[in-house]
Amino acid sequence: MTETSLAYDSVIVRFGSEIGVKSRPVRLRYEKLVAKHVRKALRVHGIPFDRLEHSFGRLYVRTSEAEEASKAISCVFGVSSTSPALSTSSSLEDIMDRGLEVARSVLKPGSTFAVRCRRVGQHPYTSLDVCRLLGERILAELGHMGLKVNLEAPDRTVYVEIRDDEAYIYTAIREGVGGYPLGVQGKVIGLLSGGIDSPVACWLAMRRGCLVVPVHFDIKPFTDDRLIEKALELARVLAGWSLGAVRHVYVVPFGRVLEQVRSSCPERLTCVLCKRFMYRIAEQLASREKADGLVTGDAIGEQASQTLKNMKVIDAALASLPVHRPLLCFDKADTVRLARRIGTYDISSLPDAGCSAVPKKPTTAARLEDVLKAEEALDVEGLVHDAVSRAEKRKIEGPLPLPKEY
Amino acid sequence: MTETSLAYDSVIVRFGSEIGVKSRPVRLRYEKLVAKHVRKALRVHGIPFDRLEHSFGRLYVRTSEAEEASKAISCVFGVSSTSPALSTSSSLEDIMDRGLEVARSVLKPGSTFAVRCRRVGQHPYTSLDVCRLLGERILAELGHMGLKVNLEAPDRTVYVEIRDDEAYIYTAIREGVGGYPLGVQGKVIGLLSGGIDSPVACWLAMRRGCLVVPVHFDIKPFTDDRLIEKALELARVLAGWSLGAVRHVYVVPFGRVLEQVRSSCPERLTCVLCKRFMYRIAEQLASREKADGLVTGDAIGEQASQTLKNMKVIDAALASLPVHRPLLCFDKADTVRLARRIGTYDISSLPDAGCSAVPKKPTTAARLEDVLKAEEALDVEGLVHDAVSRAEKRKIEGPLPLPKEY
Numbered sequence: 001m002t003e004t005s006l007a008y009d010s011v012i013v014r015f016g017s018e019i020g021v022k023s024r025p026v027r028l029r030y031e032k033l034v035a036k037h038v039r040k041a042l043r044v045h046g047i048p049f050d051r052l053e054h055s056f057g058r059l060y061v062r063t064s065e066a067e068e069a070s071k072a073i074s075c076v077f078g079v080s081s082t083s084p085a086l087s088t089s090s091s092l093e094d095i096m097d098r099g100l101e102v103a104r105s106v107l108k109p110g111s112t113f114a115v116r117c118r119r120v121g122q123h124p125y126t127s128l129d130v131c132r133l134l135g136e137r138i139l140a141e142l143g144h145m146g147l148k149v150n151l152e153a154p155d156r157t158v159y160v161e162i163r164d165d166e167a168y169i170y171t172a173i174r175e176g177v178g179g180y181p182l183g184v185q186g187k188v189i190g191l192l193s194g195g196i197d198s199p200v201a202c203w204l205a206m207r208r209g210c211l212v213v214p215v216h217f218d219i220k221p222f223t224d225d226r227l228i229e230k231a232l233e234l235a236r237v238l239a240g241w242s243l244g245a246v247r248h249v250y251v252v253p254f255g256r257v258l259e260q261v262r263s264s265c266p267e268r269l270t271c272v273l274c275k276r277f278m279y280r281i282a283e284q285l286a287s288r289e290k291a292d293g294l295v296t297g298d299a300i301g302e303q304a305s306q307t308l309k310n311m312k313v314i315d316a317a318l319a320s321l322p323v324h325r326p327l328l329c330f331d332k333a334d335t336v337r338l339a340r341r342i343g344t345y346d347i348s349s350l351p352d353a354g355c356s357a358v359p360k361k362p363t364t365a366a367r368l369e370d371v372l373k374a375e376e377a378l379d380v381e382g383l384v385h386d387a388v389s390r391a392e393k394r395k396i397e398g399p400l401p402l403p404k405e406y
Numbered sequence: 407m408t409e410t411s412l413a414y415d416s417v418i419v420r421f422g423s424e425i426g427v428k429s430r431p432v433r434l435r436y437e438k439l440v441a442k443h444v445r446k447a448l449r450v451h452g453i454p455f456d457r458l459e460h461s462f463g464r465l466y467v468r469t470s471e472a473e474e475a476s477k478a479i480s481c482v483f484g485v486s487s488t489s490p491a492l493s494t495s496s497s498l499e500d501i502m503d504r505g506l507e508v509a510r511s512v513l514k515p516g517s518t519f520a521v522r523c524r525r526v527g528q529h530p531y532t533s534l535d536v537c538r539l540l541g542e543r544i545l546a547e548l549g550h551m552g553l554k555v556n557l558e559a560p561d562r563t564v565y566v567e568i569r570d571d572e573a574y575i576y577t578a579i580r581e582g583v584g585g586y587p588l589g590v591q592g593k594v595i596g597l598l599s600g601g602i603d604s605p606v607a608c609w610l611a612m613r614r615g616c617l618v619v620p621v622h623f624d625i626k627p628f629t630d631d632r633l634i635e636k637a638l639e640l641a642r643v644l645a646g647w648s649l650g651a652v653r654h655v656y657v658v659p660f661g662r663v664l665e666q667v668r669s670s671c672p673e674r675l676t677c678v679l680c681k682r683f684m685y686r687i688a689e690q691l692a693s694r695e696k697a698d699g700l701v702t703g704d705a706i707g708e709q710a711s712q713t714l715k716n717m718k719v720i721d722a723a724l725a726s727l728p729v730h731r732p733l734l735c736f737d738k739a740d741t742v743r744l745a746r747r748i749g750t751y752d753i754s755s756l757p758d759a760g761c762s763a764v765p766k767k768p769t770t771a772a773r774l775e776d777v778l779k780a781e782e783a784l785d786v787e788g789l790v791h792d793a794v795s796r797a798e799k800r801k802i803e804g805p806l807p808l809p810k811e812y
Binding site: 315326 | 422423424427584585586590591592594610611613614615616698699705706707708713714715717718721722726727728729730731732734735737738739774
């Protein structure tokens, strides 16, 4: 993305536009939290840094590994973009010299360029002066390269950002994940199946500030060990994105429930009944964890259990916990694209035995009265209580797989 | 996108990848429905067409206005992409002649190209033969242009699609909206405020196959006439996307409810109480319309009423209707991008008086017991019944604003 010939010494960090629209106190609180997480990200990535200056709307990081730092920081929730930059004083001479240096390292012969400047503070020059003068200087010194100024659609742009006594020069803007700082929205329980959708749904909730507590339902003997292994590995990836804030994953033994459903209820209702049990158990865990919602990977119509009618019947099993479905209207291709980007796709795509309890013809339009009648054959409360009491809260141990880039 | 010098006579329509993964009978049913909607789209756009051939996985449309037809069809839910094409017979001679014609019209001097072929049926040649022979023919006839073959990353690709006796040649693939054919998922009630988010949420639900019944809560005298005018215009845009399947919008007089809330309840609970009333009223309308869910434009944390804790308290007002929030984890920038794309942004951005009932410090963490206590001061059932009985189901009249392009 940026050229390696030039040793950038800083990273400019921009906060999410989501944060920018908040009231001043909320904004400040959120920005401080993002700054704290940026510091943590650099620490866990082992990237050295000297200084981290927070100025309303921006964060300036001094580091000898600007490129790596920029990548790592772009993965911090609440960061909308980052730029590796060269720092200098705000004297016009320094800006010209360093600006020329940056231009020399990125402009190719025959290319077009523009200079853009953003300035905060008192200076004996205007932003327009900087653009004009640096542009002229670049043309004068690098004239042999056949460069041209193009303000509309330049091949490259040299950006100058001046803040009081300091100036930063950069040419690349790396997209950040955006959203809110992790934790500002409280906790949710995230159902984590081992498939492609659920980790993406959990990640999206994290990006909106929710601390996710992943819960995996272990459906053995209706599958083999591979599914749970995938789910645990996915929980580790989420924990990496959280920089360790996500520390635990629940594993709920669910085979007994599924056995009962299979042996005592109409086959075509299996998936709806299964989900209703999962939700009830998740609601108990939510209350234990003081979580305010349930996050699932459901997308309307993707699977039989995800039709509007079935979702209605499934949600009805919950006493008071809302179900949040970040992927509700995603097309699968969008989910897959995001899964690849956040590093869960390869794990989710590993082979597993699937679920052998799924009937050939699951209903796509369950009726609540049929479902309630089917459940009369079961000791619903007892099964839920039993599963919750055997639920295992496992610590996510060892070094976490850290997101390298977004 | 495509060059105008060549008169394409057909459009290739590809079905959404969402549809492709369904079981054969479901897939066939969905594809037939998309075909029906494509026909309707062409009719309402006034685009003439001769023939519409459905072959498992594809739709081939014969039309003299291929470019306009391609744009219009790309806006049909369930269509993943379209290509204006030149049709010919599947004889190798015809394919070479027409392929050369297409190549001549799109290839620029000095550019690189590739030929790709997809073939269904029995032919005296292979797909690879077609690629090789047409490539050679193009190089031979257009040699003076300095063209080069590049199979990895060509500037342009000439596609040949052969199906039994017919062949189609094209060079451009226009993205379609994707999703499921409208209507396959049943009905939802869509809360339509007049702002940016709610029409996008409704549109996304439509794209997943849900027939949306828009409901606008008229909060006069806490705003002026502009808000409802915007909402009605937005309903018209949605109706346009639905090709007329969305025909009505509910307008619910809500001022009386808001007055009562303002005068009898703690100010900071206003927004939470307001939404609880809206949901209750929407649930009554859902039961009247046989709708299976409520769609809202909520995004976690965007507004005070959209925190996890407040959403939980608000959802608790519903007896059994699930709340679906397609934008739950969208950053505002993503929502705005989509709003522009679907043609709702400019309407939503028109000035309005906002809501003067919003308190200075709305709660971000309402407690259910406080809310229930506040509601004791109100005749909840009576207010809901009154609003529902005065709700007006308006027909969306006149020519609809049709989506021109996606």
